[in-house]
Amino acid sequence: MAGQQGTRAVGWVVAVHETTPRTARRALVVARAARRSRCGVTSTRRSVMMVQAVEHGATTPVDEKKEKELKRVVCKFGGSSLANAERLREVTKLIKLQMEKSEQYPVVVLSAMGPSTNELLAAGEKALLEGIVDISTVRTRAYEACDSLGLNKEDLVDPLLSNLDQLLLGIKFIKELSPRTKDQLVSYGERMSVRIMAAHLRINEALPAVHFDAYDLGFRTDSNYTNAELLSCTHGLIQDAFQRLVGENTLAIVTGFIAKDEKNCVTTLGRGGSDLTATTIGAALGVTEVQVWKDVDGILSTDPRLVKDVVQVPLVTFDEASEMAYFGAKVLHPVAMQPARKYSIPVRVKNSYNPNHPGTRIVNTRDVNKDKPVTSLSLKRGVTVVDIVSTRMLGAYGFLAEVFKVFAQLQISVDMIASSEVSISLTLDKACGSDGTCGTLEQELSEVANVQFERNKAIISIVTNVPRSSWVLANAMGALEEGAIDVEMISQGASKYNISFITKEKDCEKALRLLHQKFFEE
Ligand SMILES: Nc1ncnc2c1ncn2[C@@H]1O[C@H](COP(=O)(O)OP(=O)(O)O)[C@@H](O)[C@H]1O
Numbered sequence: 001m002a003g004q005q006g007t008r009a010v011g012w013v014v015a016v017h018e019t020t021p022r023t024a025r026r027a028l029v030v031a032r033a034a035r036r037s038r039c040g041v042t043s044t045r046r047s048v049m050m051v052q053a054v055e056h057g058a059t060t061p062v063d064e065k066k067e068k069e070l071k072r073v074v075c076k077f078g079g080s081s082l083a084n085a086e087r088l089r090e091v092t093k094l095i096k097l098q099m100e101k102s103e104q105y106p107v108v109v110l111s112a113m114g115p116s117t118n119e120l121l122a123a124g125e126k127a128l129l130e131g132i133v134d135i136s137t138v139r140t141r142a143y144e145a146c147d148s149l150g151l152n153k154e155d156l157v158d159p160l161l162s163n164l165d166q167l168l169l170g171i172k173f174i175k176e177l178s179p180r181t182k183d184q185l186v187s188y189g190e191r192m193s194v195r196i197m198a199a200h201l202r203i204n205e206a207l208p209a210v211h212f213d214a215y216d217l218g219f220r221t222d223s224n225y226t227n228a229e230l231l232s233c234t235h236g237l238i239q240d241a242f243q244r245l246v247g248e249n250t251l252a253i254v255t256g257f258i259a260k261d262e263k264n265c266v267t268t269l270g271r272g273g274s275d276l277t278a279t280t281i282g283a284a285l286g287v288t289e290v291q292v293w294k295d296v297d298g299i300l301s302t303d304p305r306l307v308k309d310v311v312q313v314p315l316v317t318f319d320e321a322s323e324m325a326y327f328g329a330k331v332l333h334p335v336a337m338q339p340a341r342k343y344s345i346p347v348r349v350k351n352s353y354n355p356n357h358p359g360t361r362i363v364n365t366r367d368v369n370k371d372k373p374v375t376s377l378s379l380k381r382g383v384t385v386v387d388i389v390s391t392r393m394l395g396a397y398g399f400l401a402e403v404f405k406v407f408a409q410l411q412i413s414v415d416m417i418a419s420s421e422v423s424i425s426l427t428l429d430k431a432c433g434s435d436g437t438c439g440t441l442e443q444e445l446s447e448v449a450n451v452q453f454e455r456n457k458a459i460i461s462i463v464t465n466v467p468r469s470s471w472v473l474a475n476a477m478g479a480l481e482e483g484a485i486d487v488e489m490i491s492q493g494a495s496k497y498n499i500s501f502i503t504k505e506k507d508c509e510k511a512l513r514l515l516h517q518k519f520f521e522e
């Protein structure tokens with residue numbers, strides 16, 4: 001009965017000790033599920049209760065066990081795959097199919113249901129700005145799912161919803177919605193979806209499913225709320241937690257996106273961060289594959305909401321996928337590929353609405369000469385270009401160093417850079433001004449340079465086979481020239497996978513369509 005207070009699971013034995021009657025009841029449910037999955041309940045008592053679920057007969061032979069471990073996969077389902085009860089049933093089928101294939105339980109990572117994260121953030125703003133506490137959309141979605149699946153919503157989601165109400169009341173009266181509060185607020189989305197899904201799998205499917213909040217499985221981050229970074233200790237903590245709390249006989253349903261910092265406050269890994277939760281678990285457990293289930297047939301040549309005739313990309317490398325995500329493709333979290341690349345864990349992006357499609361495989365290397373020179377196009381809006389020209393004489397010593405010292409001190413990250421000896425143009429991905437950051441930046445940079453900010457720009461990135469860059473550049477420039485699009489900056493970057501352009505934001509969609517036509521439709 002892992003994941004609940006006062007419980008622990010070790011290998012084949014599930015033990016619940018010094019527990020409340022309520023936890024004991026929950027333990028019994030798991031123990032019964034364990035019995036159905038070839039385990040036996042050996043003893044129960046009422047208030048201080050011990051449940052042991054011990055496998056009948058001999059232990060699993062080592063080789064067979066190793067083989068099983070090798071087949072374990074992580075399945076991550078995003079919000080679009082979890083919109084309602086009907087989708088949860090579909091996801092159930094996919095989990096069961098995976099269990100049949102690999103003959104063991106996958107680790108399931110879930111995002112919040114549908115647009116719950118956006119709704120929670122909107123509820124926070126409403127409490128702050130209008131003094132209205134309203135979580136009706138989130139509550140309705142959770143209730144409808146519970147009702148449709150025949151689950152007890154009073155036990156399952158009401159405690160969380162009532163905490164959520166309290167939190168929004170706090171925001172209303174204190175008139176504060178800090179990044180830390182936002183993280184606490186959005187965490188309810190993932191925390192509810194895992195509880196509903198695990199209960200459904202337990203009660204309706206007789207599977208030994210247990211929900212876990214990722215911070216109880218070792219997810220630790222820094223305190224950079226809303227975009228926190230995982231601490232290096234997380235890897236070992238996850239291994240230890242899975243061994244202690246999950247083992248082989250539990251179907252773990254884990255929250256994506258959320259973690260805790262060293263102050264024990266909830267943090268989040270940035271929007272779309274459940275992908276990173278999945279690859280981090282995959283890397284820590286050394287699984288055979290991390291499956292990321294979405295509502296599209298894998299990675300596409302560009303954002304299908306912007307271009308009609310997109311094509312599916314069957315195979316990309318971790319580097320290519322990272323570049324795409326970093327430069328705006330919403331399909332994957334920008335950091336999600338790092339753990340998978342480091343530990344060579346293949347990732348597959350699949351469509352929960354079309355599960356027979358093979359999806360996109362993401363691997364360490366591929367033969368770039370075999371495929372088209374351009375893999376995909378991505379678009380990042382709201383970009384500010386900073387032109388910095390040295391006020392010192394030509395060749396002035398340390399100009400670049402002084403400029404980047406300012407960025408480092410203000411903790412502002414930079415995407416694209418083009419430089420000469422006395423001038424630098426670079427891009428910031430936040431339209432600055434609202435938080436005063438540009439004011440400070442301008443002030444600091446003015447000490448060494450003349451500075452100009454140009455807002456409302458966009459970056460279009462071509463993820464490409466850079467040895468073919470001359471061909472790609474010539475064709476890209478030709479297409480943009482024909483469409484009368486001004487290119488304001490170009491960078492082929494240190495990365496071997498990316499050529500990026502700056503255009504005016506108002507031109508960017510047209511530019512994207514022209515490039516897509518050139519590289520994918522002709
Ligand atoms: N290059 C791309 N390839 C595939 N999908 C993309 C791409 N660019 C943007 N998208 C969008 O990303 C969506 C999937 O990502 P996301 O909404 O985060 O899924 P989920 O919530 O299921 O994790 C797709 O529905 C698609 O509209």
Ligand SMILES: N[C@@H](CC(=O)OP(=O)(O)O)C(=O)O
Nearest residue numbers: 078079111117271272273274
């Ligand atoms: N629910 C979070 C985390 C996440 O990863 O979501 P999704 O998998 O639906 O992109 C978000 O909306 O950002």
